[in-house]
Amino acid sequence: MKKNIIEISNLNKNYDGKQVLKNINLNVTEGEIFAVIGPSGAGKTTILRIINMLDKPTSGKIFFNNRDYNNRNRLKTRRKMVLLFQDTGVMSGSVYDNVSYGLKIRGVDKTEIKEKVANALREMGIESYGKRDVKTLSGGEKQRMAFARATVFNPELILLDEPTANLDPKNVGVVEKIIKKINKSNTTIIMSTHRFEEAISLADRIAVICRGEILQVGAPEEIFRKPTSKQVAEFIGLENLFEGVSTIKEGISEIYINKIKVYATSGKEGKVKVVIHPEDVIVSREKIVSSARNTFKGKIVEISDKGVLVKVVVDVGIPIITLVMRRSFEELNLNINSKVYVSFKMSCVHVF
């Protein structure tokens, strides 16, 4: 069995009299990608900051490789990990100045620094950026620089706070690839995210946190299939997650989920996970002629009230969850067992 790199027990954090974290118990295994997922303000960032010793817990214990945080040699422990902030801070100077900083303060000699910085920049695909002023970098480039800066001294644990939150979709893909690449060299990663798909595609295990409390910890499928509380179900349950087999024909993925064939724009083949956001699904009484490539006939098996929206589950061979505006719901006169069509565009099918 693999050992735990981080163990947190009975940890509480109060901030200005408000309880930010309540009785957190958490173990993170060496070499895994662990995602802390929850809505904003849930306490994700605070957990990461406490693990990195940037904030002190009000009570409770943390261990890094069985070493208590209250031990004397905090600097030594702290220097084995690094936190990447959601909004990266850059020190004035060049990319080289920034990336070499961690090595410089560790007293590494100059020729070794040069070599390691060059390697780190190459790993992140920014090998020619060394002399550039950090102020001239774009958001995506800055994030790559931050990854190079954090990985250059080979930390055992990398903490990522919403690593893709401020990036455009193209750079999100790049950063997710980088995360996987770093993890391959057995570096443990703890990341926070509010995007469930990101957690599914990257994490080995997920902790769902809400209002400072951990609601459930487990593998992504486990949390998805068997949410242990209503809150978890509410947070993640409004998604369509399926497993299927993808084959590519003429540049388009044909994904079989049970006997249903779903078209997607992904380039992935073989076993895949598919997520379709309920709000992207159109429900209609008649078969509509449109540009949406995915249209299925089915019947309504579940209706529940969500306020302005109504959650309608349509069985088309697989249960498709949809969200319909209350007005549309009333105009379409939908009931349990109503025969309806569901349609969604290829680009709305997210494949992992």
Added chain:
Amino acid sequence: MGSADFLVEGAVKALELIFSGDTYVWSIVAVSLEVSGSAVLLAAITGILLALLLSFTAFKGKSIIIAFINAGMGTPPVVAGLFVFLMLVSAGPFGFLKWIFTPQAMIIAQFFLVTPIITGISIAAIEAVDSRIKDTAYTLGAKTLDLAVVVVREARFGIITAVLAGFGRAIAEVGAIYIAGGNIAFWDAELDTYTSYTRTLTTAIVLETSKGEVSTSIALGIIILGIALIVNLMTNFFQGKSKYR
């Protein structure tokens, strides 16, 4: 003689004094720069360290100390001069040093005047440094000393502005150096002229004007304006840089 002639004649003589390298005038410039330069150097070291210490620590009464520093920024020069005079005068507690009416006394007086200014502005500059930069340095493994270096580096333009503001204050003030230094110049028989011992640009202008030597006063006035102008241009330059950052 018309009033315009009197001014023109004074100005022409003043320019002559400046460009002929008049020993008396330039010895005054040298003492001024030496005294204010030394005072600002000492005040900068003290002020920046004090600012770092106050920015990096949290303790009870910190806000009171900062309030005192801010009040100290407006200390009237004569009061600082009087304080140093009382300390150094032969009957005073530090009379044994025999520093009264010496450049040392003037440096001490200006040090008290300038340190709160440099400290106060430096604190503002240091606290304006983006907290994300501090956090980033910390997570990359910085010790407290490393953090201080990072913060000073980030706040460097603001700190330079603080030091320049301190120098501007020191070079232009009269009261403190007048009382502590005594405005002394010695007669140099060999050069057949006076040379300054504790006489500075500002104290000399007071004296020469009262004596009616307006051309000397105008010469000194032009020089001090020139210095002030250079300091202000530099301040503008660095303030612009710190805003851009």
